Amino acid sequence: MLKTFLASMVIAASAFVPAHAQQPIVIKFSHVVAENTPKGQAALKFKELAEKKLPGKVQVQVFPSSQLFGDAKELEALLLGDVQLIAPSLSKFDRYTKKIQVFDLPFLFDDVEAVDRFQASPQGQSLLATMKGKGLLGLAYWHNGMKELSTNKDKLQRPEDVKGLKFRIQSSDVLEAQFRAVGANPQKMAFSEVYQALQTGVVDGQENTWSNIYSQKYHEVQKTIAATNHGVIDYMVVTNAKWWEGLPADVRKGLSEAMAEATRFGNDVANDLNERDRKRIIEAGKAKVVVLSKDDIAAWRKAMEPVWKKFEGEIGKELIQAAQKSNL
Ligand code: LMR
Numbered sequence: 001m002l003k004t005f006l007a008s009m010v011i012a013a014s015a016f017v018p019a020h021a022q023q024p025i026v027i028k029f030s031h032v033v034a035e036n037t038p039k040g041q042a043a044l045k046f047k048e049l050a051e052k053k054l055p056g057k058v059q060v061q062v063f064p065s066s067q068l069f070g071d072a073k074e075l076e077a078l079l080l081g082d083v084q085l086i087a088p089s090l091s092k093f094d095r096y097t098k099k100i101q102v103f104d105l106p107f108l109f110d111d112v113e114a115v116d117r118f119q120a121s122p123q124g125q126s127l128l129a130t131m132k133g134k135g136l137l138g139l140a141y142w143h144n145g146m147k148e149l150s151t152n153k154d155k156l157q158r159p160e161d162v163k164g165l166k167f168r169i170q171s172s173d174v175l176e177a178q179f180r181a182v183g184a185n186p187q188k189m190a191f192s193e194v195y196q197a198l199q200t201g202v203v204d205g206q207e208n209t210w211s212n213i214y215s216q217k218y219h220e221v222q223k224t225i226a227a228t229n230h231g232v233i234d235y236m237v238v239t240n241a242k243w244w245e246g247l248p249a250d251v252r253k254g255l256s257e258a259m260a261e262a263t264r265f266g267n268d269v270a271n272d273l274n275e276r277d278r279k280r281i282i283e284a285g286k287a288k289v290v291v292l293s294k295d296d297i298a299a300w301r302k303a304m305e306p307v308w309k310k311f312e313g314e315i316g317k318e319l320i321q322a323a324q325k326s327n328l
Contacts, residue, residue, distance in 0.1 A: 024059045025251060029085040030068040030077070032191045034215035038144045038273050039087055039235055040064050042266025046085075049258035057251055071171065071190040078240050079135050087142055087235040091172040096131045098314040102323050104174035105311065106230050106304035110327045112143055112271065115232050118326035123319055128236065137241040139256070140263040143270040144209045146229040150287065151205035152198070156224040157296055159183075159303040165204040168194050175207075177307045178231075182300075198222060209233050211270075214277035219287040226290045228300055237263075 029046070033039050047060035063069075069077045074086045075096070090103040102108070109115045118124045119141040128138030155161050163183040169175040171188045179186035187203055197203045199221040206218060212233070213219055237259065244252065282289050292300075312320065 024057055025247070027058055027060045027085060027255075028063065028068065028083040029060060029087075030063045030074055030083045031087050032066045032071060032074070033064065033212060035064050036273075037211045037215050038266055038270035039142055041269060041273070042142050042262050043087070045265045046258055046262035049261050050255055053258055054251060054254040058255070066190075066192040070192045075136075078238065081240060081243060084243055085139075085237060085239055087237045089144075089170055089233050089235055091170040091175060091233070093131065093236070094172055094174075096134050096136060097127075099127055099130050099316065099319060100236070101172065101174045101311055102315045102319050103232060103234065104172050104178070105308055105315075105320065105323075106178050107301045108308075108320070108323055109146075109232055111229070112145055112232065112234075114326045114328070115234055116143065116267070118323045119234075121322060121326065123322040131238070132241050135241050136238045137244055138236045138238050139244075139259050140237045142235040142237060142263060143267045144211065144233045144235065145270055145274040147207045147209060147231045147233055148213065148225055149205065149207050149228045149230070150213065150218060150222040150225040152201070152221070152223050153204065154223055154288075156226045156290055157292065158299050162205065166202075168197055168203045168206040174307060174311055175231075177310055178304055181306050182303045194218070195221065207231070210274040210278040210281065214280050219281045219284060222287045224288045224290055225281065226292055228292060228297070230300060230304065 027050070029043050031039055031043055035041070035044065043062045043064070047062050050058055050060050069083060071088070071092060074083065074088065075092075077083045078086050090100055093100045103115075109118070124141070131138070149156065149162070151162065151165055153161065153165070159182040164185070166185045166187055167179050168189045169179060169186040176186045176188070189197060189203070194206055195216050195218065198206060198218060205222065207230070208218065213225065219225065247255070281287065308320070
């Protein structure tokens with residue numbers, strides 16, 4: 001009787017011990033992509049470095065491929081404390097801040113190097129803290145790469161080729177406007193549902209990086225992929241601000257260092273992984289890969305141009321100009 005009473009007291013008491021007072025601190029890192037992608041590799045590197053720098057103090061558990069939480073739930077899970085790190089694509093934050101929508105403006109960045117320069121600029125860095133009031137703290141930007149378009153049609157060269165087609169998009173109003181600008185029908189959908197939607201014809205096409213297209217096998221259920229490079233898919237690694245600030249100072253320092261190193265590592269390999277997967281898609285020979293001429297690209301750019309004006313108010317002219325300046 002006494003034993004049962006004491007045991008229940010221990011359980012009750014431990015329920016009030018903050019997570020970081022327990023050793024090791026368990027850090028759950030949830031993401032939606034495959035391990036063999038830029039984000040998947042950077043997350044594993046972060047685990048390796050954090051556990052090496054803080055032996056016995058932290059344990060990092062990485063959950064890829066929406067195993068723990070998918071797009072629809074991961075931000076809420078972070079705020080509830082069910083997970084401590086996530087790295088959503090920059091297109092998935094518009095419920096929390098309108099500023100980050102800048103990254104979705106079509107044809108804003110010439111390449112990932114330009115995106116990198118903007119992220120490193122004072123304006124880019126300030127965006128990391130822009131959701132703090134909502135409980136989210138950005139720790140780093142991670143690269144994936146430029147987006148390509150794919151459809152289940154034979155012809156994909158000019159904007160008129162996608163008229164009337166249904167496209168899966170990430171949950172971003174800018175991306176919705178982008179597809180409407182070319183006369184297509186966008187449909188917001190979680191990443192984990194895209195393959196099946198393409199396979200069954202629920203949607204005709206999608207936009208993504210080479211590494212996501214290859215690792216999700218979209219090239220097996222699409223006929224044509226056009227190398228449009230019309231936008232970027234990059235990530236912000238975010239944590240729960242309250243949890244982060246409650247960590248012991250030495251742990252926060254070690255995790256910050258591990259994050260900085262994992263960021264350098266991931267950003268260094270991102271280009272190579274996308275290039276590797278572009279070649280693999282061509283070698284697989286299932287979808288046709290179309291290279292567009294300068295004239296074709298100019299037509300896409302022109303058709304998507306109205307999107308900039310539509311979101312200029314929400315994003316802010318100065319931020320857009322700062323991003324534009326990162327193109328050399
Ligand atoms: C998508 O939802 O298409 C991608 O952004 C997924 C990811 O995290 O790369």
